[in-house]
Amino acid sequence: MSKAKPALRVALLGCGVVGAQVVRLLREQADDLAARVGAPLELAGVAVRRLGRKRDIDVDPALLTTDAEALVTRDDVDIVVEVIGGIEPARSLILAAMAHGKSVVSANKALLAEDGATIHRAARENGADLYFEASVAGAIPLLRPLRESLAGDRVRRVLGIVNGTTNYILDKMDSTGASFNDALEEAQALGYAEADPTADVEGFDAAAKAAILAGIAFHSRVTAADVHREGITEITAADVASAKGMGYVIKLLAICARSDDGRSVGVRVHPAMIPRSHPLAGVREAYNAVFVEAESAGRLMFYGAGAGGAPTASAVLGDIVAVARNRIAGTRGPEESTYADLKVHPMGDSVTRYHVSLDVADKPGVLARVADIFARHDVSIQTVRQEGRGDDAQLVLVTHRASDAALSGTIKDLRDLNIVRAVASVMRVEGDDTP
Template identity: 60%
Template sequence: MRTLKVALLGCGTVGSDVVRYMTRHAADLTARIGAPVELAGIAVRQAGLPRPGAPEHLVTTDADALVRRGDIDVVIEVIGGVDRARDLIMTAFEHGASVVSANKALIAAEGAALHAAAAAHGADLYYEAAVAGAVPLLRPLRESLAGDRVNRVLGIVNGTTNFILDRMHSSGADYPQALKEATALGYAEADPTADVEGHDAAAKAAILAGFAFGTRVRVEEVHREGITAITSADIDNAKAAGSVIKLVAVCERGAGGSSVNARVHPAMIPSGHPLAAVRGAFNAVLVEADAAGQLMFHGPGAGGAPTAGAVLGDLVAVCRNRLAGVTGPGDAVHNRLAVSPMADVVTRYHLGLDTTDQPDALAEVAAVLGRHGVSIATLSRRHGDGGFSLTVSTHHATDASLSAAVRALRTADHVRCVTSVIRIEGT
C-alpha cells in the first residue's frame, strides 16, 4: 500500500486547520481513501511565525521547489490571490500532481485555463471549498443534478455581509456599528472591501453559474452591488413590508433558456422564504430544477474548520482517483449560452421616495413609473419633514425600465429625493 504525498500551500487560518484535521483524522482518511496520506511539505510566505500543529521540519518558504518535487500526489492551495496561486498550480500540474483549492477568486478568473492544464496533464482540479465553505454545493450541481435541468440558483454566499445585515435587522445597529462588530468577532477582515462591495460573492456567482448551467460566466459579467449603501431606514422599510434584506447571488436562465444572467446585490426577501431565516455568518443556497424542484443547501460558509472540512472532502476524492489511475469530472462547462446584460433582467423592486406635500405628488410618481413600463404593486406614505415619505413596491419590470424611471423621478417636480432602490427576490 503506497503512501500518497500531499503538499500544502499556505498555513493561515484554513491551512492550519487542514494540518490539524489531517493529523487528527489520519486513520479515518486512510480507511476512506484506501491508502495513507502523508503531509510532505508546507509552503508559507514568512518563516518563523508560530504555527501550532505544523511540523517545523515540513515548513518551507520555497513554494516553487515544493511543487516541483515530482513525488507529490496532491497539492492543496489555500494561499489566496490569483497570479501567484495560478503559477504554482500550473507548475504542480506540469510535475504530475493533482490540485485541491479553496480559492474562489482564482477559479472565477482562471478556471478555464486551469481545467485545460489539468486535463492536458491527466490531473484533477477540485475546489468545493471555493464557494460556500462547508456547504456541499458544487459536487451536487455537477454530479447529483447532472440529469436534471437547473433553472435558477438563489443564495447567500458571503457570511460577512449576512452577519452585518442580520445585526442591522435584529439589533437596530446601523451599518458602521454592525461592521465594527463583525470585525471584532473575526467575521470581517481589516479591509472588508471584497466582502461588503460584493466582489467575493460575485466570484462565487460566476463559479455557480458555470456549474448550474454548464456555461462560462466571467466574473466581470456578474452584475455586482454591495451593502455599504443600506441604511437603517431600508431595514425598517423591509420590516414594515414583512421582509429582510440579504446580499444575494442570483444565477438564472433567461426566457427560452438560451441565455443566463448572474448578479449580486442586496434584495428584500419575504420573511417566510427559507433564505430569510439564515442568520449570522451562515450561507444558504436554493437551487431550482425541473425534476428535483427546490433544493436547499445550508451551513457555515466561512472559517478555518468548515473550509478545511470541504478541502479534505476533495482530498479524499482526488486521492481515490489517484489510486485508481483515473481522473474525476473535469470542467463543468459544456454549453455556450449568452450572458444577458443586467438591463434585460426582470424582477421586482422596492423604492423609497421623499416627495413634497402637494396633492398631485402621488399622481406624478405613478405617471413617471407608468411611462417607463413600471406598474405599482403596493404604495404607502407617511408624513416626513415638510412632505411625505413614500415606499413603493413594483410588479415585475426590466432593470432598464426601472433605471430609466428612477432617473426620471430624480428630476420630477414633486420628488425631492429617491432614498433607496432595492430589488425584491423570493416572491
C-alpha cells in the same frame, strides 16, 4: 492478504487559518482517512512565506519551506492543496503542479472566477484532477451536488447567501436596529470581518462565488467580470426598518438564473428584500445558504457554515479524499462542462420586483405624476404607501416584475421631477415566488 498500498503524499500551499486546520485534520484523522482512501495520506511539505512565524498549529520544521515551486514539482508529491488565495503566485504554482502530473485541490475563489479557463485547461491537458468545493461555501456540500448529483437535471436558478460577513452585518441591523458602521465594527471585533472589509461589503467575494456557481449550474463559462455587483455599504437602518415593517428582510444575494427563453443567463450580486417566510430569510449571523431550483429535482436548499478554518478545511479534506481515490483507481473526476456556452445577458435584461422610496412634496397630484412616470416605462405598481410629514411626504412603492433597464429609466425620470425631493432608496425584491 492484500498488500498495503503506498502512501499518497500531499503538498500544502499555505498554513494560515485554513491551512493549519488541514494539517490538523490530516494528523488527527490519519487512520480514518487511510481507510476511506485505501492508502495512507502523508504530508510531504508545507509552503509558507516566513519560516519563523508563529502558527495556529505545530508543524514539523523539516516540512516547512519557502520554495513553493520546488515543493509542488517534487517527484514524491501526488496531490497539491492550495489555500493561499489570490491570483499570483497561486496560478503559477497550480499550473506548475499540473504540468508535473499532480492533482490539485483549491479553495481559491478569486482565481477560479477570474481565470478558471486556464486552470481547467491545464488540468485537462495534463490529465490532472481539479477539485474546489471549498471555494464557494465553506463546509456546505454544494459544488459537487451541482456538478455531479444534478448532472442529469436542468438547473433554472441558483439563489443564495454566500458571504458570511455581509449576512452577519445585515442580520445585526435587522435584529438590533444597528447602523451599518456599528454592525461592521461588531463583525470585525468578532473576527467575521477583515480590517479591510472591502472584498466582503462591496460584493467582490460574493461575485466570485456567483461566477463559479453559474458556470457549473449552466454548463457555461462565467467570470467575475460577467457578474453585476453591488455591495451593502449604502444600506441604512431606515432601509432595514422599512423592509421589516413590510414583512421583509434585506440580504446580500447571489442570483444566477436562466432567461425565460433559456438562451442566456443572468448573474448578479446585490442587496434585496425577501419575504420573512422565505427559507433564506431565516439564515442568521455568519451562516450561508443556497437555494437551487431544477426542473426535475425541484427546490433544494443547502445550509451551513460558509467560512472559517475548520469548516473550510472539512471541504478541502473531502476533496483530498476524492482526488486520492481517483489516483488509486487510475481515474479522474469530472472535467469542466461548458458545452451549453450560454451568454451572460446584461443587468438591464434581468427581471425582478422593486421597492422604491421617494421623498416628495406633500400636495395633491403628486401620486398621479409619479404613477405616470412608472407607466411611461411600462413598470406596473403593485402597492403604494404614503406618509405625510408637514410639507414633505414619503412615498413607498412596490412594483410588479419589470426589467432592470425599465426601472433604471423610471428612477432617472423621477429624479427630474420637481415634486420629488429625493429618491431615498431603490431595493430589488426577490423570493416572492418561493414558498
